[in-house]
Amino acid sequence: MNQAHPIIGIIVGSTRPGRNALAVAKWATEIAGSRTDASFEMIDIADFGLPLLDEPFSALASARMGREYTQPHTKRWSDTISRFDGYVLIAPEYNFGIPAALKNALDYLHAEWNDKAAGFISYGSNGGVRSTAQLRLALAELKVATVVPEVGMSLYTDFENYSVFKPAEVHTQQVHAMLDQLVSWSSALLQVRGKAHA
Numbered sequence: 001m002n003q004a005h006p007i008i009g010i011i012v013g014s015t016r017p018g019r020n021a022l023a024v025a026k027w028a029t030e031i032a033g034s035r036t037d038a039s040f041e042m043i044d045i046a047d048f049g050l051p052l053l054d055e056p057f058s059a060l061a062s063a064r065m066g067r068e069y070t071q072p073h074t075k076r077w078s079d080t081i082s083r084f085d086g087y088v089l090i091a092p093e094y095n096f097g098i099p100a101a102l103k104n105a106l107d108y109l110h111a112e113w114n115d116k117a118a119g120f121i122s123y124g125s126n127g128g129v130r131s132t133a134q135l136r137l138a139l140a141e142l143k144v145a146t147v148v149p150e151v152g153m154s155l156y157t158d159f160e161n162y163s164v165f166k167p168a169e170v171h172t173q174q175v176h177a178m179l180d181q182l183v184s185w186s187s188a189l190l191q192v193r194g195k196a197h198a
Contacts, residue, residue, distance in 0.1 A: 127152030
């Protein structure tokens with residue numbers, strides 16, 4: 001049996017000016033780059049210019065009715081997300097929840113997420129745990145398997161002045177633990193989707 005290596009997208013889950021998520025995503029991508037069991041690419045939601053969801057039907061309804069997306073930005077987002085077998089979501093916690101831009105990006109699509117795996121790197125005053133918990137619920141509806149190991153970082157101890165990212169060394173080990181399971185699950189789900197990469 002051909003065991004293909006999965007392609008994992010590391011999603012920058014915040015679009016605000018001065019966001020910390022970009023530095024966290026670059027750090028995670030660098031750590032992931034030392035691995036040989038998968039390929040990793042960064043996906044920045046800010047690059048797609050997604051407005052508040054503006055398709056006439058939900059992604060699930062469109063799929064059931066055989067309708068195509070109407071907006072160029074939706075098609076571009078769909079093409080990008082479809083290329084990946086799993087995801088790491090870089091998710092700050094805003095007001096006890098998910099950043100609006102990240103939830104909006106998730107809601108644009110449905111089938112593109114199905115039968116894939118996801119892991120989380122979050123941060124906030126309490127490690128971003130509530131953002132991760134809410135993402136697990138949303139991703140379950142999108143048929144995404146979320147791995148148990150997660151990385152949660154504190155704005156008080158892993159960032160100087162809440163803005164300069166200086167992670168504790170232990171988080172590197174946590175990233176690898178999360179990626180171990182994410183790569184394993186993403187590889188297994190390749191078979192579920194009947195997909196192989198050259």
